[in-house]
Every structure is written in C-alpha cells, then in structure tokens.
Amino acid sequence: MAHQIGLVVAGYGLVGRRHVAAIAQTLGTELLAVVDSDPLARTRAEADGHQSFAGLEDCLTACPASGVIIATPNALHVEQAMLCIGAGIPVLIEKPIATRSPDAEALVEKATARGVPILVGHHRRHNPIIHRARVLIDAGDIGEIRALQATCWFYKPDSYFDEAPWRRKAGAGPIAVNLVHDIDLMRYLCGGIVSVRAIARPARRGGENEDVASALLEFDNGAIGTVTVSDSIVAPWSWEMTSGEYPIYPRTGESCYLIGGSHGALSLPDLKVWQHARGTRDWWTPMAARAEIRDATDPLVNQIAHFAEVIRGRAEPLVSGEEGLRTLKVIEAIQKAAASGDVVDLS
Structure with missing residues (x-):
C-alpha cells in the first residue's frame, strides 16, 4: 500500500479551498495544514477543522510536508515556490507559474538543479474530455489540424473584484487569469505557438487591466488559432459554463472550442467529431457527428492524485515547470502584442 502523502495548501481563497476539497477525495493524501496571511481566512480554515499558519516558512518548520500546493495571489507564487524548492519539497503551483517569465525561468532552473519537481496547475489537462480529445487528435481522426477557434466569454460580478482588490491590479486581468488556461489547452492539443498578434481594450469597470482581448496565433505545425476572452460579456461560451467541470457554474450545453482538420472537425467540450458521409x-x-465517450472524473482530484504519484517518484509531471513557463510566455506575448500592435515572434 502506498504511503500517505501529507500536503500543505498555501492560500485559503476560492481556489485553495477547492484544492483542500480535492485532497479530501483523493486516496493516499491528507491535508496537514493551510497557510494564509489573512486572519479571516485562517479563522475560516480552523472553523473548517484545519490547522493554519500565517507564514509558509513557519508551517514547513512545524509540518513534515511531502508537497505544497501554492494557491496564493500570482505575485507570491515564485517567492513561495522558491522557499519550497530550497527545502527540497515538490510544489504544485496554481497557474500562472509566475507574473513574469524571467522569474519563472529562475524558479525552473533552481528546481532542475536541485532535482525537485514542479507541477503547474493547468488542471484542465487532467480532464477526461481533454484526455479523449488528445487521443483522437493523435490518432489522426480529424487529420492535420489547420485551425483552432476558442471562445472565453463570461461576466464576473462586481463583488468578484470587491472581495479581492488585487484582481484589479495590473497582471490580474482575464488574459493572465483566465485565458492562460485556454492557451495552455491550445498548446497541449495543437502544438507550440511561434507568433502572436493581439488587441485588447481597457476594463470599462475600472482597474488596471483589460476586460476584452483577442489574439491570432500561429502554431509551429502551420495551424492558425483565434481566441477571444472577456470577463464583461454575458454569454454561454466559456469552458467554465460548457464543460460541467465545476458545479458552481451553470452548464449551458454549448461548446467553446472548435478544432478544424483536413479530414474532420472536433468540438469541445461536447466531444463531437464531424465528418462527411462515406469518407468523401x-x-x-452531408455531414454527420459522432459523440465520443469519456469518463466523468474530477480533474482537480485527478491532478492531486497525479501530484502524489510524482512525489512518490512514479510519474513525471503532466504540466511541468517548463510547460507552465512556455504557456506564460505566450500570455506575455499576447499582452505585448496588444500593447504595441506588433507581431510578437516566439519561435
């Protein structure tokens, strides 16, 4: 029987609490403690029955952690991950891995030098929908990918920003916070991105970020991708509202990704493969669609189970620090292209 993996969760906000719940559902793992500098968050954690600490260093001194999940505001990711790497403790860092790619590069280099695994929390790669899509693409079911279209539109209420003022600060807009997930999946399903064009508009509700942006992406295999993101559009087309991944979002039954190939097309998350009849x-x-079957496991629980296997030395990270860095560089390229109007070369 595998030994129990003791985990610490840094950050007891919305995402941190989801990780805590996922740990409780994952065999072979246990929550040792929660870390949060906010006294109210620690009070809530203790009311929920968890040991809490104000600082990560104090927690690691007191708790024999096998791994740490960092779910704090983006600006704290590198500092806290460096502390864990220095202590030889594997980390699962919520996306994005950092706010700046040079900081992420330094973190990845340190982890590599010390042989400590980094996982980045692009949990959608752990979704059975995405696993099945990757199998279909790799098997050639839709032929050579020529284009990809992704839509990430939703409306965040004012309270989302009021309860966490850092969300109005530079670098916390929908490109960095939300689109980073979609870009990671585009890379995972379609390959490396070599150039970016983009446009963005300032948030009409104020703050230092955009509230709508669009990008044109060139992939290293010759495919072209288009994506738009907004946290101020009322619409049914986003991964949150189409995938059923997280029950707090009402499911619309629509799709938000369209992948076009030389022999067929794939829509996600409904996993429909479209092809002409008789192979013509x-x-x-006429065209017909077949709906692919996949299981219904929780990607966050799958991610925790995978993290535990990486800690045990039985698996390599599905989303390594290097992969998180590559996705971050695309996000930075989108931000740079939107600000300058220039094509940003990533090749």
Whole structure:
C-alpha cells in the first residue's frame, strides 16, 4: 500500500479551498495544514477543522510536508515556490507559474538543479474530455489540424473584484487569469505557438487591466488559432459554463472550442467529431457527428492524485515547470502584442 502523502495548501481563497476539497477525495493524501496571511481566512480554515499558519516558512518548520500546493495571489507564487524548492519539497503551483517569465525561468532552473519537481496547475489537462480529445487528435481522426477557434466569454460580478482588490491590479486581468488556461489547452492539443498578434481594450469597470482581448496565433505545425476572452460579456461560451467541470457554474450545453482538420472537425467540450458521409471530403456531401465517450472524473482530484504519484517518484509531471513557463510566455506575448500592435515572434 502506498504511503500517505501529507500536503500543505498555501492560500485559503476560492481556489485553495477547492484544492483542500480535492485532497479530501483523493486516496493516499491528507491535508496537514493551510497557510494564509489573512486572519479571516485562517479563522475560516480552523472553523473548517484545519490547522493554519500565517507564514509558509513557519508551517514547513512545524509540518513534515511531502508537497505544497501554492494557491496564493500570482505575485507570491515564485517567492513561495522558491522557499519550497530550497527545502527540497515538490510544489504544485496554481497557474500562472509566475507574473513574469524571467522569474519563472529562475524558479525552473533552481528546481532542475536541485532535482525537485514542479507541477503547474493547468488542471484542465487532467480532464477526461481533454484526455479523449488528445487521443483522437493523435490518432489522426480529424487529420492535420489547420485551425483552432476558442471562445472565453463570461461576466464576473462586481463583488468578484470587491472581495479581492488585487484582481484589479495590473497582471490580474482575464488574459493572465483566465485565458492562460485556454492557451495552455491550445498548446497541449495543437502544438507550440511561434507568433502572436493581439488587441485588447481597457476594463470599462475600472482597474488596471483589460476586460476584452483577442489574439491570432500561429502554431509551429502551420495551424492558425483565434481566441477571444472577456470577463464583461454575458454569454454561454466559456469552458467554465460548457464543460460541467465545476458545479458552481451553470452548464449551458454549448461548446467553446472548435478544432478544424483536413479530414474532420472536433468540438469541445461536447466531444463531437464531424465528418462527411462515406469518407468523401466536399461541401456538397452531408455531414454527420459522432459523440465520443469519456469518463466523468474530477480533474482537480485527478491532478492531486497525479501530484502524489510524482512525489512518490512514479510519474513525471503532466504540466511541468517548463510547460507552465512556455504557456506564460505566450500570455506575455499576447499582452505585448496588444500593447504595441506588433507581431510578437516566439519561435
């Protein structure tokens, strides 16, 4: 029987609490403590039955942690991860891995030098929908990918920003906070991104960020991707509201990703493969869709189970520090292209 993996969660906000719940549902793992500098968050954690600390260093001194999950505001990710790496403790860092790629590079280099695993919390890669999509693409079911279209539209209420003022600060807009997930999946399903064009508009509700942006992406395999994101559009087309991944978001039954290939097309998250009848490829021939079957496991629980296997030395990170860094560089390129109007080369 595998030994119990003791985990610490830094940050007891919305995402941190989801990690705590996932740990409780994952065999072979246990929560040792919660870390949060906010006294109200620690009070809530203790009321929920968890040991709490104000600082990560004090927690690691007191608790024999096998791994740490960092779910604090983005600006704290590198500092806290460096502390864990220095102590030889594997880390699962919520996306994005850092606010700046040079900081992420320094973190990845230190972890590599010390042989300490980093996982980045792009949990959608652990979703059975995405696993099945990757299998279909790799098997050639839709042929050579030529284009990808992603939509990430939703409306965050004012209270979302009021309860956490850092969300109005530079670097916490929907490009960095939300689109980073979609970019990671685009990379995972379609390959590396070599150039970016983009446009963005300032948030009409105030703050230092955009509230709508669009990007045109060139992939290293010749495919082209388009994506738009907004946290101020009322719409049913986003991963949150289509995938059923997290029950607090009402499911719309729509799709938000369209992947077009030379022999068919794939829509997600409904996992429909569209092809012409009788194997013919022409626009006069009727088309039909087949819905693929996948299991219904929770990607956050899958991610915790995977983290435990990495800690035990039985698996390599599905989303390594290097992968998190590559996704972050695309996000930075989108921000740079939107600000300058120039094409940003990532090749």
